[in-house]
Amino acid sequence: MLNLSGISKSFIGVQALSGINLDVRAGEIHALVGENGAGKSTTIKIVAGVYKPDAGQMEFEGKPVQWARPADAKNAGIHVIYQEFVLFPHLTVAENIYLGHERRNRFGFVDHARTRQDASDLLRRLGVDIDPQILVSELTVADQQMVEISKALVHKVKLLILDEPTAVISGREADLLFARLAALKAEGVAILYVSHRLEEIFQIADRVTVFKDGAHVATKDIGDVTRDRLISMMVGRDLKDIFPPKKPKGEPGKVVLKAENVSVEGRVRNAGIEVRAGEITALAGLVGAGRTELAMGIFGGLPMSSGNVWIDGEKVDTITPATAISKGVGFVTEDRKGQGLAMFLDVAANISAANLSAVTRNGLIDRRLENEIARKEIDNYRVVCRGPATSVATMSGGNQQKVIVARWARTSRKVLILDEPTRGVDVGAKTEIYRIMRGLAGEGIAILMISSELPEVVGMSDRVIVMREGAISGELTGANISEEAIMSLATQHPTGKVPIDKVFAQ
The missing domain is CATH 3.40.50.300 (P-loop containing nucleotide triphosphate hydrolases)
Incomplete structure (x- = not known):
């Protein structure tokens, strides 16, 4: 269905992809794994028509293609569900699902009743009970994910790409997603599945491709690779023990936070x-x-x-x-981009954000002191960036998370x-x-x-x-x-x- 050969891409001197290869077959779930910065997102955007490669060839359904715009890829049958949802919070579920493909009556007007019914049918296919008339802003994050997947099912999907689809769901919702992916696979849909959750890879994938530092490391049948070997290929070293040793058993520490009979x-x-x-x-x-x-x-x-x-x-x-x-007491939120970070500010400003009084002199922020503190925390938490002035928006998810932890650990x-x-x-x-x-x-x-x-x-x-x-x-x-x-x-x-x-x- 999809074949990438020797694809390369750079951004202002930074080599994002270096001659990568990837093929996804019809009727298979193909996992794409790698550390942040490995080139997964860039590859997805090339396939989806967001970026044009600098070199290499892309084939879709056996024919060489190069999309001029994302709409061309979508019209060809490629649909991407990104980790960051593309939803309009003040429109209804049905309106979001059929946006741009509204159901119309014989006079050309939007048929709201039919739109709601068709949306309800799609959601039922996913096994979820969501009112198609409710505003998306009123949904849980897990239900918003299901709305995104429903949008994909509106079209004749030939290649479905999912970027961290279970980052915001688990349990029953994840099982429902996997069941739907299995059904799409049985219908001959090619599925490219990007996830950091390795247990999911071994649960649903037929093959797995590993990227590291913008290069192709290996493609394996899922039955031919172990979890430890997969991790080793991803990070370039053996990880015999991912988790550090636990605290030795002894006298319990002092209770510093206690809550009783809490109801929300x-x-x-x-x-x-x-x-x-x-x-x-x-x-x-x-x-x-x-x-x-x-x-x-x-x-x-x-x-x-x-x-x-x-x-x-x-x-x-x-x-x-x-x-x-x-x-x-500090709180590191699960939504680091929406609630945790000031995405338009740099590393130094984000680290000091929870305690501005510590970097304020005569009513003004002392940038020299703020940068000095940031440099110390960058070293302490091994944050990969160019320095305190680095925009957090340009950093990987793992390094963004370290910045938030550094902020709260200070106070x-x-x-x-x-x-x-x-x-x-x-x-x-x-x-x-x-x-x-x-x-x-x-x-x-x-x-x-x-x-x-x-x-x-x-x-x-x-x-x-x-x-x-x-x-x-x-x-x-x-x-x-x-x-x-x-x-x-x-x-x-x-x-x-x-x-x-x-x-x-x-």
Whole structure:
């Protein structure tokens, strides 16, 4: 279906692709993997007609092609679902799905009833129940992903490209996506699947291609490669142990964050947690379990309808983000581009953003001091950039995440809440972020980590608190932390904490 031969592309002296090769067959799911900066996104944009290659040849359906514009690729049957959604929040679900392809009556006017019905039928094919009349702005991120996929199904798709499609979904939604991809594969659709989640690659892919530093490393049948070998090809070195050693078992640290009977209207019910100094505590559960909402309630980002919060032993009567920050609590959001970073500012400004008073002199920001601090943190967190003046918008996801962690670690000396800390970053950057997290815990900071990746939860956590449908369903520690035990708690009825012996008795 698609064949790329010797494709090269550079941007202002930076070589993004160096003679890469890639072929995707009809009726297969072909995974494309590599670290951030490996050339995956550039390749996708060449196939989609966004960029023109400097050298090499692209063939589609056996014929040489070079798209003049993205519309040409789409008209040929190529559809890309990017990691950053292309949705209009103030239009309805149906209007978004059929934008530019509106259903019309015999007089040429938009047939809204038919548009809604057809949108409902498409969503039903995906196995999701979304009201086609609701505004996209009112949907969860997972449901927005399903709307993006529905847009692709409007067209006669021959090649479907998905860029990190499960970065914002997991559990049932991911299973539904995989089932739909399997159905499209059976219909002869070629699927190019880009993901950092290696467990997904082995679950659904037929073949896998590895890129590194803009070059083609290898293409393998999925049955001919192991996870360790795949990682080794991606990062150029063996990663025998991705996760740093856990804290040796000993006396538990001091409780520095405590919450009791926390409820967030419609999202969290009577939840209580404790987070201890020097420990990494994970909040686990399926998408929609209320993990982020509980953390946001404790931090003051969402209003609590009931509950009490203590920080370092002191009860906080009215919790707000400003209060939490002033008491040494930081929050690294899962949406680093939309909520975490000031994308139009440089590294130095982003690092100092949470504590401007530290770099302010006589009412003005001291840029020399700000840059000095940034240089120190760039070295400390091994941020790959040209220096403090680098725009964060030009950096890889992993390095952007390091900048956010550096910002909050400077001011949050009690508790650091990390919501999906490695979402959308490559395995090499994940290893660096894990090292940073364990180092911060070693300094006595209490870390509350929210993660949808079970290997990450098991590999990083000293303690795991599991949620289901807005309630705490159980807690795991030490050797009892396993993927099976977490899933058991995440899928059972939430009747309060469950003793460990009952978890394994099920």
